[in-house]
Structure formats: structure tokens, C-alpha cells
Amino acid sequence: MSASNPKPAPGEIPASPDAAAESAEAEALAASGQGGDDPLLWCLAFLCRYYERPRSPDVLKAGLPDAGQPLTPALTVRAAERAGLSARVVKRRFTSISGLLLPAVLLLKDGGACVLVEYTGKGKALVVMPESGSGVQETDLDQLRAGYLGYAIFVRPEYHADRGDRYDREGRPKHWFLSALRGNWWIYGQVAMAALLVNVFSLASPLFIMTVYDRVIPNTAIETLWVLAIGAATVFVFDFIVRTLRTYYVEVGGRRADVVLAGRLFDQVLDMQLAARSGSAGDLANTMREFESLRDFFTSATLIAIVDLPFVFFFVAVVWLIAGPLAIILAITVPLVLIAGLIIQIPLGAAVRSGFRDAGSKHGVLIETIGGLETIKSVGAEGRMRRQWEEAVASSARSGVRARSLSLLGLNLTITMQQVATIALVVFGVLLISNGGMTVGALIAVVILGGRAMAPLAQVAQLLTRLHQARTSFRALDRIMRAPVERSPSREFVHRPRLLGDITFRDLSFSYPGQDIEALKGLSFAIKAGEKVGLIGRVGSGKSTVAKLLLGLYQPADGAVLVDGTDLRQIDPANLRRNIGCVPQDVVLFRGTVRENLVICAPQAEDPAVLQAAKQSGVEEFVAQHPMGYDLPVGERGEGLSGGQRQALALARALLLDPPILILDEPTSAMDNRSEEMLKTNLTAIAADKTLLLITHRSSLLTLVDRLLVMDGGRLVADGPKQAVLDAIADGRISVMA
DSSP: OOOOOOOOOSSSSSOOOOOHHHHHHHHHHHHOOOOOTTTHHHHHHHHHHHHOOOHHHHHTTTTTOOTOOOOOHHHHHHHHHHTTTEEEEEEGGGGGOOOOGGGGEEETTTTTTTEEEEEEEETTEEEEEHHHHHOEEEEEEEHHHHHEEEEEEEEOOOOOHHTTTTTTTSSSSTTTHHHHHHHHHHHHHHHHHHHHHHHTTTHHHHHHHHHHHIIIIIHHHHHHHHHHHHHHHHHHHHHHHHHHHHHHHHHHHHHHHHHHHHHHHHHHHHHBBBGOOOSOOOHHHHHHHHHHHHHHSSSSSHHHHHHHHHHHHHHHHHHHHHHHHHOOOHHHHHHHHHHHHHHHHHHHHHHOOOOOHHHHHHHHHHHHHHHHHHHHHHHHHHHHHHHHHHHHHHHHHHHHHHHHHHHHOOOOOOHHHHHHHHHHHHHHHOOOOHSSOOOOOHHHHHHHHHHHHHHGGGGGHHHHHHHHHHHHHHHHHHHHHSSOSSOOOOOOBBSSOOOOOOEEEEEEEEETOOOOSSEEEEEEEEEEEOOOEEESSTTTTTHHHHHHHHHSSSSSSSEEEEEEEEEEEGGGHHHHHHHHHOOOSSSSOOOOEEHHHHHHTOOOOOHHHHHHHHHTTTHHHHHHHTTTTOOOOEEETTSSOOHHHHHHHHHHHHHOOOEEEEEETTTTTTTTHHHHHHHHHHHHHHGOOOOOOOOOOOOGGGGGOSEEEEEEEEEEEEEEHHHHHHHHHHHTTSOOOO
């Protein structure tokens, strides 16, 4: 770890971080336009240094839904958590902010923020303002109070001991699903209370009827009838209100849990290591879609049915109080229904799991077809894709029919048992009446209560189906949530906001997930900062794999990649990729506009930087010829742009943040000669002070480099000055085609 400043003792002014780190962070803020324009980001970066957990602005904002806007208080809390800090936004009077809670971030009326470091006495306090840099200044408390908005963000370090109840050893959140529901425990407590009241209120109708038949009619007690009717009507009104509130609370709890869980799942997908991803994109998308099944099980009418289920025994007990022996009929029927449901759930679970797999296959075929529709039409592969689709649909339909058939079988068994139980209640009830052991009103009440007791059981079959769907969905989503991530909350990275550009591959071996053949074998080389190096070799020799490893997209099986002498695995991926501009071999653009795709890595970039990157890459040339300019629409995966235009846009994206390292993987493979020559001229000036790694098969681009690395079969077969290596290839001393 890089050295950091000691935490100041109480009463001392916090020391500034080391000059190099502070300068690098200042440059990063200036380059991103986030200095005074994002006061909360600046305040959080200061507190990270204060608590000896320095983080660059890029790391703090990595993965947040900022869309180029300054941090909000809610996003500040999320950013603090990623930095190993615990933060909460509190509405508090200025005079109620205790010195024990300092330092704290104060939100100001002018939209800004500052860090209140400590009180110094005599109506003064030490504060740090974003506009003044890291300098601590003394200010008057009355002046600070006048500008205070009334909200503060209290931040404290969260040590590993504090995180043990929420994170596992790998730094992954424990109980990612239940913790989201637990956050709404009071809502579900209201639902449980409402369920109790609803089931108690449901006694009003049978007891009303029993009293009318047994007491009112024989005695013609009309006044009593009106009193009972008014009482029952009042109960029904309250029953309606409670049922409405119960539905409302279920929806509120579901909506809150939905937002939290959906955010956690998407964050996990974005942060998941590429090596941990298994299956096709369609399988992953289908698994994410199954989140709805899991959510609905806990946040819909299903939850109400589950809560009502225990009250079956409550109604059986009431029947026992009213009719004694007749409760035995219900006591026998209830276990029979439950046993039938348990027997059916064994084949039902298998059918649901099979349906889940088939749905994933079907979704995978659909995603693959839509994504490659142009290619499918071009090569005439419609028949093959249609056959795959029909096979997937047929298999999914078979699984669905089997699951629905088993579910309906359970439902029909429950209904039949319910009907038999009703007949039995009437028959044995009449026998009791004939012996004088029961009244007619009591029999009617018992029949109604029996139906009320059996009603939740009628949903057992559907509950079991949804339970299996939810359990299957949970297991699939849990595998995603337990996959290793790039930025574990428990991981402390080396603070490297700005890199110089030294690159070292040390005896590195690597194979892609699921493949036994090594893509790289014992690879070793070193590139000095500012050096211009070309990487050439046969197709499939491992050139692009080198770029992926340098970007930290995959981890080597053996050996290491070092940047500026630091193992890549010790550098935060956000810091690493902020310092590397990459043009991949396969350029992927997103639906939007040219500008949105250009600034996707830095939405807050200002126009001068955007225009400069566009000019250097050649984007300006084709944008200037279109009436919409930088608002030119771009379709999915870059539809609407030529291959050369996509590469130019990818290069502009790589140059936007002026990184010290450039990785260009076949950057001109789709460009014409004129565009390539213009790009070569621009790159000569652009890369003058940068480390350049150029991967290419085009000999014309080698004028940009001074040194060549030659790869073959995942190994380095030549390394030396450009001309010497080219001469060796020409003479046959190196048996590889560049």
C-alpha cells in the first residue's frame, strides 16, 4: 500500500495528503470538470484521505448512475460505502451537531457543501471548502450557520469488524435478498397485523347468522336484529379499510424492495468478473428477468395468501368452540390437503426447474437472432435459426404444460377435498341437531367457517408452483450475486489515481474460462513509460488477450501484470482504466447519439475536450457532413455508422481523458487509406508522451512504433527494435506471419 498520512489527533488541523497524490487527484477533478461543480464528491474525497482511505474521484463515482451530474446526497452515501466508509444523511439543527460526530459534510443553501472539521471555541470552527482546495480555514460559526441548509452527512470509517454481520469473507453482501426485505420489516409487520384483523373480522358474518337463527328469529327480537346488523356492518366497513391498507402496504413494500434488489443485481452484473460469467447473454438476461418471479412471490397477493395460511388452525379452533366434534372433520381434511401438496411438489419442482432451463435456452436463441439478424439474412441462415427457435419453444412448452398440469392437479384435489369436507360437515351437523347437540344457526356458521378455513388451502397448489418458481429463480440469481467481483467491498486497493505507463508481463500464463488450451504461455516482456511498441503475430496468437489482461478484464492463472511496478490486481479497476485509452478489435457502440457514445466514459466532459478528441480521431470529419452533427443517431451496436466511423468514434472515446497509456487493437482495419494516413499523422503527435501498444496486421501502421513484439501460439518469439525484427521475419529467421 502506498503511504498515507496519519489521522490527526483531536485539536490538530488535518494534514494534507502527500503532494503527488493530491496533485493527481486535483488533475483528475480538473480533467473531469468535477472540482467546484461537484462539491459532495470533493468533500467525500477529502474525508477518504482524512480517514486514511484515499480514493480518486474516478473510483468514488465508478458505477454510480451519475449521468455526468454532480453527486446527490443519496449517491454520496453509496459512494462512501464503496470506499469503506459508513455514511448517512441526517436532518439536524446546526446547534445539535456534536463535536463527537465531526468531521461531517454540511449541505449549504447555495447548493454547495463543505466539511466541518472541528469546533475551535470562541464561536469559531475549522472547515474545508471545495473552492479553496484541501486547505483548512477557520470561519465564524454564525456565518456557517447562516448558510447551512439543515442537512448533514455524517461519515465514519467502517472497519472489517463492523462489516462482519453484512459481508462474507469475500466482501460480498450477506443475505442480499433478505436484507432488502428486512429493511421494510415494519411494513410487513403492518401486513401481519392487518391479516390478524381481517381474519378476526371474518368471524362477524357467521356469528351474525348464527345469532339471528338461534336467538332473533325464535324470539322475534327485531331491536336486537338491528343492533346486530349495525354492528356487523361496522365490522365490514373496518374490514374493507384494513384490507385496502394491507394491499397498499404490500405494494409499498414490494416497490421499495424492487428498487433495492434491482439495483443490487444490476450492480453485481456490472462489477462481476468476466471469467465468472457462464452461459450465453440470453441465459444471463433470462436469469435477470426471473427476478420478477422472485419479487412477486414476496410482494404480491401470494404474500397475503401465505400470511393467511396459519389462520386455518384459528378457524378450526373456532369451529371446535361452536360445534365440538365437527372440528375433527376439518382437522383431518387440512393435513390431507397439505400431504397431497407435498407429494405433488416433488415432480412439480423438477418441472419448474426444467422450464427455467428451457426458458433460458429460448431467450438465448432470441437474443442471438435479434443481435445477428443482419448476418442471418446475409448468409441465408433463417432456416437454421427458425429450427433452433421451434425446438426451444417446443421444449419450453412441454415443461410449461407439465408444470401447469401438476399445479391444476393439486388445485383440483384441494377443491374436491373441500367439497367433501363441506358435505361431511352438513351430514354430521344434521345428526348432531337431531340429537339436540347443535342448533341450525350453529350449523350454518360452521359451514361458513369451514369454507373460510379451507379457502387458504385452495391456494396451496398455486403457492407451491410459485414457491418452486421463486426458489429456482433465487438459486439462479444467488449464483450471480455470489460470483467474484472486480471491486470487493472488503478489498483495499493501492491508491494510484495517475499512472506513468511502465508495463511488465512477468512469466504470465492464461486460459479463457472453460478452455483447457492456454491462450498465453509464460509470457514475459517490459515496456517503459512513453515507449511505442507494436504487437504482431498470427491470427489467434494471443495479441488481443494481452490487451484484455492489461485492462484487468481477466486475471492470469500464473504470473503477473505490473503497471508502474505495481501488480494490476492491487490497483482499483476504475483507476486503471481511467489511465488507459483502448480501441478494441471489436468496437461496440450503444443506442444514442455520436456525442453520447463519445463521452460515455466521461459524461461530464466539456465541449473543448470533446471537440479535440473528435478532431484527433477523425470523427469531426463525418460529423461535420451531417445536419445533426454530434446528435447523429447511433443504433444498437453502432448501426447506422460504417466500420471506419465506428473505429474513429472508439478512438475518440479512448483519447477523451488524455490517458498516459494507449492500447490500439487493429484501429484502422475498417478505414480507407486516406483516413488511415490522417490518423497516423494525428497519432504521432498524440502519442508523443504516451505509452503506445499497437496491435496490428497492417505493416503501414508500424511507422508509429519503434519496437516490435512478435507472438506465436501464445508465446513471445521475438522482441527487439522494429527494423531488426522486420529483417529477421523477411530473412525467415522468425517463422511467423505478421
